[in-house]
Amino acid sequence: MVSPAVIAHRGYAGVAPENTVAAAVAAADRDGTAMLEIDVQPAACGAPVVFHDERLEGTRDGRPITDSEGLIWETPLEDLESTRVLGTEESIPTLETLLEAVPETVGVNVELKNPGTTNLRFAESLPARARESRREVWDPFVERVVDGCDAFDGEILFSSFCEGALAAARDVAPDYAAGALVWDDLEAGLEIGRRYDCEAIHPPRNAIAGTPLETEPYYGLPADEPALDVVEVAHDEGRTVNVWTIDTWTQFDQLAAAGVDGIIADYPGVATSAAGR
Structure with missing residues (x-):
């Protein structure tokens, strides 16, 4: 069995301040990390910055995510660059700054x-009449993101829960790989994946x-048996399957046995622990 690729969720958010340069550099330096996973949104000027939440005053395990407040896209870039993450x-x-720092x-x-x-x-599969308008909403930001990625010579994969973002990615940068993030509707996710190849x-x-995980409550998602075998269907269609997000080596082991291609993890070492069990 080929071990799945390990993808560091926000730079291994379980052990480092998520979506920061320090987290990305440390994650990239760890043995076994195949890929980093980061989130991008615009600052008030439109520059892509690396941050997950819409607002700056969220929390992680009871700790303020930043020492600031407000919507990320209404905050000037210089203020974001002076905002401290998780104490x-x-x-x-910025996306450009983070990519410059990682190998x-x-x-x-x-x-x-x-x-x-x-x-x-x-996480909607959009009707045909809505797809163009949603692509237009995303196009200007995706153009800025692509500009920030073009100087990076490593592998880039764009992913999103939003169909408009994937439509824009295919419109702006068709040579980059894309991944459809799935929420609670596997068939809709696969349909979007097909629509944008x-x-x-x-x-x-x-x-x-x-897997034992299939009936486990997770992130508010239904804990029912999946309506279809997404690994089998995706592989039959020539697509890889990258699963989000795990915490333990046992979860890694179970998903690896199911044949997934990549596993997004909050902690490093999950693949090593699983292999040495």
Whole structure:
């Protein structure tokens, strides 16, 4: 059995301040890290910055995510660059700054999180009449993201829960790989993957058939048996399957046995632990 690629979720958010340069550099330096996963949104000027939440005043395990507040896309870039993340000296970096800091031997999964709007059409398979308008919403931001990625010679994979983002990625940068992030509807996720000929599908960990995880509550998602075998269907269509997000080596082991291609992890060492069990 080929071991799945390990993808460092926000730079291994379980052990480092997520989506920061320090987290990305440390994750890239760890043995076994095949790819980093980061989130991008615009600052007030439109420059892509690496941050997950819409607002700056969220929390992680009871700790403020930053020492600032407000919507990320209404905040000036200079303020974001002086904002501290999770009580550390790390700030919110631009996409360009983070990519300049990591080696090109490690791939980067750039999740297109938000173009600067509260109307995302999150995890929807859009009707034909809505697809063009949603692509137009995303196009300007995706152009800025692509500009930031072009100097990076390593592997880039764009992913998103938003169909408009994937449409824009294919429109702006068809030579880059794309992955459809799946929420609670496997068939809709696969349909979007087909529509944009995505190289990858990214389902949640409890959507993988034949594993103990399939009936486990996770992130508010249904804890029912999956309606289809997403690994089998995706592989039959020539797409890789990258699963989000795990915490333990046992979860890694179960998903590896199910034949997934990549596993997004909050902690380093999960593949090594599984192999040495």
